[in-house]
Amino acid sequence: MELYQLNERVYYSAYEEERDRPAIGYIRGDRFSIAIDAGHSEEHLREFYDALKEKDLPLPELTILTHWHWDHTFAMHAVNGLTLANRRTDEYLRRFIEERSEEKDKEFLKLDPSITREYAHQKLTVVPADLVFENEITVDAGGILVKAFRAVSPHTDDATLILLPEEKVLFFGDAISGVFPTWIADPVLKRQFIKVIEGVDCEFCIGGHWPLWKKEDLLKELKEELAEA
Ligand SMILES: [Zn+2]
Numbered sequence: 001m002e003l004y005q006l007n008e009r010v011y012y013s014a015y016e017e018e019r020d021r022p023a024i025g026y027i028r029g030d031r032f033s034i035a036i037d038a039g040h041s042e043e044h045l046r047e048f049y050d051a052l053k054e055k056d057l058p059l060p061e062l063t064i065l066t067h068w069h070w071d072h073t074f075a076m077h078a079v080n081g082l083t084l085a086n087r088r089t090d091e092y093l094r095r096f097i098e099e100r101s102e103e104k105d106k107e108f109l110k111l112d113p114s115i116t117r118e119y120a121h122q123k124l125t126v127v128p129a130d131l132v133f134e135n136e137i138t139v140d141a142g143g144i145l146v147k148a149f150r151a152v153s154p155h156t157d158d159a160t161l162i163l164l165p166e167e168k169v170l171f172f173g174d175a176i177s178g179v180f181p182t183w184i185a186d187p188v189l190k191r192q193f194i195k196v197i198e199g200v201d202c203e204f205c206i207g208g209h210w211p212l213w214k215k216e217d218l219l220k221e222l223k224e225e226l227a228e229a
Helices: 042-054 087-098 102-109 113-118 187-199 215-228
Strands: 003-005 010-013 025-028 033-036 062-064 082-086 131-133 136-140 145-150 160-164 169-173 204-207
Touching (some): 003 042, 082 087, 082 145, 087 131, 102 113, 204 215
Parallel strands (some): 062 082
Antiparallel strands (some): 003 010, 025 033, 136 145, 160 169
């Protein structure tokens, strides 16, 4: 798995459409490291950890989730250290766990061909978050601050954005998308989301299923999409 370095402290992995594997973010603190999202499955996560080891980077002690969707969270059971999610994300995960049955699992694995492919040789394991925050939380990883906060999004109602104020980098998960599986975005939510991004002091934006964006290019794209909708 390719691991890209944005600056001294910030990395992110390649994303893959075939098995719906999002990019996983990585923040190198002096005291500990943080990952953004856990990944689609244990196999996905292991490949990410192998890429870190190859570059002599310590495994993350904390994994912050951008939203509850399977491709970002279903590797949580296998992470090094602890996971952190907002209350809503944790509720979604707990509901999924509560409602699990053999039949439901089968349904889930057929939900999309990318899920079927990812889980062809793996078992499904879903766990809730270790740590939960309400609206926002700031973590000092040593030499770098990491601010996670809830935000409105046209993708889900449990979006967490993660800002590195000193590095001027924002991780947004899938928050720019419409709703799975139609990808239709509510224009009101999308407009509100654009306002949020406009108000964030960042230079680069990193999402789950896109190449690196410059903030101005991302805003331009979102506004064009909105005008065409
Ligand atoms: Zn998603």
